[in-house]
Amino acid sequence: DAGVIQSPRHEVTEMGQEVTLRCKPISGHNSLFWYRQTMMRGLELLIYFNNNVPIDDSGMPEDRFSAKMPNASFSTLKIQPSEPRDSAVYFCASSFVTGANSPLHFGNGTRLTVT
């Protein structure tokens, strides 16, 4: 059973460039989450989707960040233009939310470096 799949694993880009991170959630899961991990702030929720619909994007830092979920098996997080302070590890996670316990399943993350 494949877990959450993220690509690329590593991304190095120059300031000002567009960056697109990709995520394939676990089949059958109905919620998808994008998190960012930094040393100072730990894991921060950026946005989450339920049944492909964005529910809460209050964690998205700026208009430079956008996320889409065109179907149940794919999501993207885009940063345009990228800045050095965006350097972090970005995690995608999915779960089947039923109102009862349903742990998040995380991908292995994308390490983004903006120079």
Place this chain on the structure above:
Amino acid sequence: DQQVKQNSPSLSVQEGRISILNCDYTNSMFDYFLWYKKYPAEGPTFLISISSIKDKNEDGRFTVFLNKSAKHLSLHIVPSQPGDSAVYFCAASGYFGNEKLTFGTGTRLTIIP
């Protein structure tokens, strides 16, 4: 403003002894708490959880304790094993579910053989 705080960035424990990881929260609306474990170059994995209606939950070597009045929870690992060396994240949710988890900054646990 960090609503979930893990004040110890790192902890070293001898193999076989007890590891105690601590977590404090400030939001009284949190009523569901989880611990996640993370190895390098991997995503966090769920370890154990507790709802606010309980003060203790046990799963094998792992026990989570919740003190609602103090807004404090702790994870006990007994006995500690080398494979437990990882970063542990405390997380909290505002209702009985997993949406909008708020995570702490993590504690790096090192088990000394």
